[in-house]
Amino acid sequence: MYILDTNIISEIRKGVRCDERVQRWLQATTDEEVFTSVLVIAELRRGIGMLVGKDSTQAKALKEWLTDLCARFGERILPVDLKVAEVWADINVTRRYPVVDGLLAATALARDAILVTRNAADIAGTKVRFLNPFETTRIRRA
Numbered sequence: 125m126y127i128l129d130t131n132i133i134s135e136i137r138k139g140v141r142c143d144e145r146v147q148r149w150l151q152a153t154t155d156e157e158v159f160t161s162v163l164v165i166a167e168l169r170r171g172i173g174m175l176v177g178k179d180s181t182q183a184k185a186l187k188e189w190l191t192d193l194c195a196r197f198g199e200r201i202l203p204v205d206l207k208v209a210e211v212w213a214d215i216n217v218t219r220r221y222p223v224v225d226g227l228l229a230a231t232a233l234a235r236d237a238i239l240v241t242r243n244a245a246d247i248a249g250t251k252v253r254f255l256n257p258f259e260t261t262r263i264r265r266a
Contacts, residue, residue: 125157125159125235125236125238126153126157126159126238127160127202127228127235127239128158128159128160128240129164129228129241129243130168132240133164133168135242145258145259146258149240149257150257152261159202159237160200161231162201162204163227163231165190167224168186171186172186172190202235208230208231210234211233211234212227212230215249219249221246222246228241229266232252239252239255240257241255242258248266252265
């Protein structure tokens with residue numbers, strides 16, 4: 125099970141301009157093994173909301189894209205549940221992580237999944253298994 129971070133979904137959205145290493149990694153996976161989080165949906169929606177007053181055409185297009193993304197992922201959009209909250213609390217005892225990054229790491233830990241992210245520094249020390257497809261297809265531990 126892979127959980128995609130916001131930066132990976134944003135890269136994939138680029139289509140033909142998507143980094144070829146990310147594209148290759150994604151092509152080697154199946155839809156059934158690729159998940160994301162409600163937190164990623166929230167970050168994307170916030171970004172779209174910030175565009176509304178600046179570029180309403182782009183905001184409208186992105187909102188439609190996000191609606192489609194949510195429909196395609198469906199049940200593969202993971203919630204923040206009690207187990208995730210407990211893991212998040214545990215990893216924040218010795219070091220405070222940015223809330224969203226920490227909750228994404230906790231989601232992956234709670235589900236024994238691999239977090240796919242470009243931001244390894246934000247999860248360092250959590251012990252989550254992660255993959256940065258911009259650099260390698262090797263799974264590492266934070």
